[in-house]
Amino acid sequence: MTEHSLWRFSRALHRALNERQHDDLAAAIDDNVDWAIYGPIDMFPFFGARHGKAAVLEVCRQIADNIRIHRYHREAVMLGVESAASMVRYSLTALDTNKPISLRIALFAQFHNGRLSSMRMLIDTFDLVEQTLGHPIPLPKIA
């Protein structure tokens, strides 16, 4: 049984982010990949939409410049023939401040001939912003 494309992609992504080895990642991404991490791009310029392999590799370099992954735990995973969905809990360090950051990412991926062709990621971004700022943002109670 062949390894699912998600495992190859995840391994290559983590290697790119933590070891700055981008060759495996380049080989695991389709030339016409469609990519989006939903969140505040003013604070995190590596969030947002990217199109094409070069743009995705460049944004992964930017992410690698900003964080280091310490641990991750896959809380849920669903695998299709050329698709995958997963919820992953990450323990990171923000490299500029050396702050620990803990966050969950929900990702929905599609693959074409084994290479990543579409990726959508959702994060509890309010929590991420507060952790990054290092203090709570005061909020009204609405309900």
Added chain:
Amino acid sequence: MTEHSLWRFSRALHRALNERQHDDLAAAIDDNVDWAIYGPIDMFPFFGARHGKAAVLEVCRQIADNIRIHRYHREAVMLGVESAASMVRYSLTALDTNKPISLRIALFAQFHNGRLSSMRMLIDTFDLVEQTLGHPIPLPKIA
């Protein structure tokens, strides 16, 4: 072929939220359901973790008191035997202010004997907070 439990649950949830008809939802939820919507519970008290059918029905009543669903579009869905993952884009109205709210939800669900036994939802909560406040929150650029 039997309908997947996700469709039954989603229909019952939307009926509970928009029509305040909670019977179908009660029938679609396991007594020992484990439920979490990750996000700022100070602002949205209906976020956070709930355990057991009564607590989940109560939180769905609170959500129904606060929003109305206008449209939703399922951008991705993966179905397993007793599991499902989906990314859904919702157009809502916040009932207290009559403000339109647009958000994506990533959900990971598990079912036991056809009833919802576990639900985890992730939302781009920073965007949701800004839409609810009606103005942007100033942020520093970190990268």
